[in-house]
Amino acid sequence: MNEPDMETKTKIRWSEYNKEIANDKFFYLRSCIRQNFNPGAEKVFLSILQNKLGKEVYDDPHHTTCSGIGYHSDIVPFETFQTMVARQFSLMTERGYKNCAVSCITSFGGYNEVLSTWKEFPEELEKTRENLLKATGRTFEIPENLSHACDIIYKFRKEIAAQAPYRLINKETGEPLKIVDHIGCHYAKIFPEKGVGGSEYSRVLTGMIEAWGGEAVDYPERRHCCGFGFRHYLIKNNRSYSISASRKKFESMQPYQPDMILTNCPGCNMFLDRWQYALAQIEGKVYGGKNGIPVLSHEELAALVLGYDPWKDIGLQMHQMDVEPLLDKIGVEYDPKLKFTGVKGQYINEPEFTGCLARTD
């Protein structure tokens, strides 16, 4: 078990929250939102684990959504949700894997919820076994370890740092990049002990930032929800609640002029990225950077530092906020013209403009 290594100023109370993260042989459970909005992130996560860290991770084509979106929007009943999760685990047992690597924060929260329900109420486990058997004829074992993708990246952040050609240091000034993090709520707020560093002062992203040379900036609304919450954005007249939450975060991080926002949940990533554009359109206010603060997930940042190609491998062109300023600061070589050229070199179209406001220059 790795010993608790607390480097930064927050030094107390974390010993209880240091969770156990598996070492190898992961069964990858994809995220609906991440593979739809930033597919590159998942591809590059697998590549980092297999090629850079030499870990064995299996991406089973038969696994489905965990139905977390439906469950959290009150469409999918909890029983069905348990059966879906059980099916994923049965795929795992079939392949002989014991450790899950979960890509999405909401499913990570959902899996933890299901696992602890089974632990507290064994009869629920039995009922799920029957349902699964009835529905698919499958049986399953409870996995030994459930870790989120960001836990794994956090665990091997030093190994990644060792192989990384780039550092999160501003090339010209030599200053470490100022990076603000946002932890997905379902990561540690439902089960604090399941998150690295608990819910109040979560360490999972700050650990990475500091390992790769950046400076983790703590801003007052750090723990505030990004506003993604399924119910808040699914229905049109709830969306003002969603954007207001993001706005509060942007207001709070603005004085620190962060170079980028690091997230570990696909939903937060997408909304913190898109809402900056929407706020700029409505209020004409840009909260940071030249034309918006770039928002990256932990895999994307890890890949960036490891030297993957921003467009072809990581697929950063899918982001609304321009990432070019960040790339220039780190000094990553990239070809601006290739931003919107497809794998076979064809033009894959582009949005009317990227960033917050249409460029007038």
Next chain:
Amino acid sequence: MNNKHVAVIGGGIAGMEAASVLARQGLKVTLIEKQANTGGKLNDWDHLFPDFSSPEVLVNSLATKTKDSGVNTVYNTEISRIERAGKRFELRANQDARFYADAVLVASGFNVFDATIKEEYGYGLFGNVITSVDFEKRMKKHGQLHTIQGTDPKRVAIIHCVGSRDAKVGNTYCSKVCCITGIKQAIEISEMLPDCEVFCFYMDLRLYGSKFDSLYLQAQKRHKIQFIRGRLSEAAERADKSIQIKAEDTLQGRPLRMTVDMVILLVGMEPGASTSQLIQKNQMTVDENGFLKSANVHCARNQSTQEGIFMAGTAICPMAVNETIENARSATTEIIHFFENRRP
């Protein structure tokens, strides 16, 4: 009656008062204090409510009273075990010193709530978040209040009910003395720093004592201290070390955010650590709040559930200084009564 020997555990104001009164009644008294000097918590207190008097004067007078009445005071000794030896008691201390007594008076006092448990208030994480005890220590030592950056605070938030009336930290009782302490400190701050805005965040203001409410009125009227009904939810440090606090203005039913230069947490009283130690080893029982259980809450408040073992002061429940001293005196009458009608 005068060859009886009483052991008083805890050299705080309750212990000192009880010991000196018992000694003057002709009893042989041993006062056992775990620290190097007597006076307990008041040694690092600056001013007392409600009259802003100095605790030093009080402690010194009690100390001289104890010395003059012939009490044998033992320092740096912490009692870990009380054993019944026939009709008498055997007290075992840490350096395996032994004390024998005909009656035991537990006056071990209270513990200050460890505010780090309320992690979301950032005590121990942010330099400018201090507790009311820290405030008293600083005022006693430096006579002024500075932020950790060394500047005069322009805006201070005083948070009531930290560690009291809070199921999350396991203390659901009210510590009674923090509200008035908060108001006292607020007045001290605004007298020291006239152009500093002071806010008190409260759930209910429990100002039970005489002159407490007039102090409250004076705080509002003359010192312009603002009272906001709402419990602090979280504190976060900003780049310039000032603290952003969030609460709800419940009278308006709206969330409220504010940046303050310093946060003072009015920490409550918790059962003393030593009582818990005494409890594990023998039959003394505690009430639902963890304080020592009285035989009868009305008429035998100083008697523990164990015959011959008595209690005084904040070991029983949260008390103000004047109540503690009165309680100590009532304990002595119980003890004397206990000796009188016990046939040799």
Next chain:
Amino acid sequence: MEKLIILPFSIGFIYLLGILGFRFVKWISGLSRLDKLRLIHSLKTRRFFDSLQEVFMEGLLHRKIFLKNPVLGYMHMSLAFGWFLLIVVGHFEVMVSRQSLIAPIYLPVFFRYFETGHSFPLAGIFSFLMDLLLLFVLSGVALAMLKRFKKQLFGMKKTTRLKTGDRIALLSLWMIFPLRLLAEGMSAGLYGNGSFLTSTLGHIFGNLNSETANLSLWTAYSCSLGFFFAALPNSRYMHIPTEILLIFVRNAGVKLKKRNNTYTNIQVFSCSRCGLCLDNCQLSAAGINNTQSVYILKNIRNHNLSDEQLFNCLLCGKCEVDCPVGINTIDLRITQRIESTRQYNSSYEYLEDGPAPKADTVYFAGCMTHLTPGIIASMKKLFQLAGENVWFMDEEKAPCCGRPLMLAGQYEAASKLIANNTRKIIGSGAKRLVVSCPICYKVFKEDYELANVEVVFHAEYILNLIRQQIITLKKGADRIIYHDPCELGRGMGMFEPPREVLRATGKVISIKNEKQMAHCCGGSLGNLKISQPERSLLRNQAVEDYLQYRPDVLATACPMCKKTFSRHPGLKVQDISETVVQALQSKVQPKAVIKKAKSNVLEAELI
């Protein structure tokens, strides 16, 4: 060359006439068309002579000041009336000596200088008269000087500070008559044209008499007159001419309007800053000494009136009673309050216009009475005994009568409340509206148009019940002091009915400060700035005075007074209705039941 001595006098005099002419024309033309017609009409009627008579009685004799303070009265009378006679007799002397009706206006002033001979008929008598009058005026001047330094001798606790303009005018006024005495004394010494006073002075001068001294004294006299006339317009003595104009305009029936107009200016400039309104103002008991009427009039004149002063007045009316010039201090202050709050807007759309139940009598308790339920209970009992079909209009909910808004100067807002209440009262078809609060009584009586509905104060109503033996009372032995509420006593002039009612229940003791001179309880709604501790100081002042008479009960007829006095420990305070119900003989059977007020406001809306 000696014609030069009249120069300073004439310049000053012409300047004064010019200023006064300009101002008077401006003020008169500024009046509304209707008021001008009233003024012109009044000149043609008996009122003209009333005004003349008032000018004589007040302007010259200062009758009102005499009634209040004889010494002060004599001082003013001697100065004003004495100077007037000097001028009149002087003119006769000139006419007789010149045997012609017309003479240069300066001549009577310097007669003794120019008329060195003593040969015209009756010269001796004239000079004797002139000397006598001069002595008369000089006595006034002496008293004035004494007052300025030892005001307590005149029984005045306080007087006003002198502004620079006042100081110059005062000094020059003091100099006029002594200089005249010296000048006439010198002339008498030289030419023997003086009488008992001046010739004796002439002898005293003896060899000092010389032509040059004579000339210089007369020039000094002329200069002092000139300075006084020049300084007069912007000094307190401006009140002398303005008061005369005020008397004519007031007697013409012109009233203060709800906004500043030139009549306000006339009233403002009529203030002589004598300070008589200071003594009886109760606010000084609370240490408030900058809001009295004299200061407000000064601030209005200098355009630096602050809300803090304007709204810090009990509107109790005592200064209006004391003011020798008869300035309507209350209405003047309310007009300024209207001006100051003109931009405040209020909207009362929420007032609903439900159908009013039919009743013979409407009882409007008013906001304050809801805080003294004893009065309501007693009134209900009395209505029951009277067997009236009464609609208790504001039992559950009703707008305020509007008077407190008016006291704060917001007449336009008050009119909305008045309209709503009027519709309901008239809608009920009642013949009579009974109110138990003088504050409401004044507004219902003066500002409501209630067609044929008779507005009755509960004292009158109860008195009527007693007289018609509808209720019979047991006269107890209680010593009762009746406190005249300001709005009822000075405000509406009702002093007797409450006393008569009380006499039927106990022994009403008469006290020094009652009726017109009654105390204010300190609770007045007129004062918006006074703090609660200050109000209790006023209350204590009144209560200490009442307690000297060792009353068993302090009765009053106003809920506000009752509320204010009941805060005083150990004092039994009752409204007259409560005293009456307490003294009721129990034999009379109640006939009818009071109709419940139907409220059609949705309860849900209020939650």
Next chain:
Amino acid sequence: MNDLSFLKPASRQIDFDNFDDRLLLYVLQYEPSFFTCISCGGCTATCSAGNLTNFNVRKIGLWLRRGETEKLSEEIQKCMFCGKCTLVCPRDINIRNVILLIKKRIAMLKNENSPA
């Protein structure tokens, strides 16, 4: 461009760092007793206007303290100035004067920014 105004980002959070205290400072300067308000609601209970509509004197005091000037200037128009609130206030605050001062300050502010 598609119209995103339906999103209406807003915040109900009272921000103590910058709220419009022009009204509050004016009232506190001339009526310092207002400092001692403990929001007990006695005034609202006895209010004549509050009896007829949902006018709340206590809220007026709170809005004043939190700088809600627009809501304040509408709501304050419902007051009938009857003075009952001042008679019942346990802290002896001259509430009628507070209302007057608020109206005064609103009028002053209106003049300042639209002197025409």
